[in-house]
Amino acid sequence: MEGAYHMVLCTCPDQDVALSIANALVDGKLAACVNIVPGLRSVYRWKGARENAEEALLIIKSRADDYAPLETAVRALHPYELPEIIAVPICTGLPAYLSWLQRRGEDE
Numbered sequence: 001m002e003g004a005y006h007m008v009l010c011t012c013p014d015q016d017v018a019l020s021i022a023n024a025l026v027d028g029k030l031a032a033c034v035n036i037v038p039g040l041r042s043v044y045r046w047k048g049a050r051e052n053a054e055e056a057l058l059i060i061k062s063r064a065d066d067y068a069p070l071e072t073a074v075r076a077l078h079p080y081e082l083p084e085i086i087a088v089p090i091c092t093g094l095p096a097y098l099s100w101l102q103r104r105g106e107d108e
Contacts, residue, residue: 005090005101006067008060010074010083011042018056021077025060030070032105035059061101064089 008031012018015038022034037057044051062070064087071085090098 004064005093005098006060006062006064006087007090008058008062008067008070009086009088010058010060010078011040011055012058013053013055013079015056017077017079018058021074022058022060024073024077025062025070026105028069028073029104029106030066030073031060031062032101032103033061061090063101063104066104 010021012021015036018036018038022031022036025031025034035058037059040055040057042051042053042055060070067087074083074085090101
């Protein structure tokens with residue numbers, strides 16, 4: 001089971017975009033669960049200038065084999081020219097929760 005699941009991080013410009021992407025991923029069964037963390041402050045360099053923006057963070061839990069279509073969906077829905085989409089492997093977790101992730105959040 002190791003490496004079978006990902007936690008994908010993605011920043012969004014606001015709550016509305018974050019919710020729209022989260023709903024699409026869950027409805028499309030590309031994620032079992034998406035947490036939206038509001039009030040994030042990002043400081044970064046973009047096109048030669050330091051930027052400072054309020055954002056919302058998506059914490060997306062999904063199967064590793066769903067990553068490619070998940071990335072495609074986020075890129076299609078995301079307004080940023082270069083969205084942050086970073087997948088971190090889930091090494092271990094509560095077996096029942098990982099089983100739920102495997103089913104993409106569906107009940108047995």
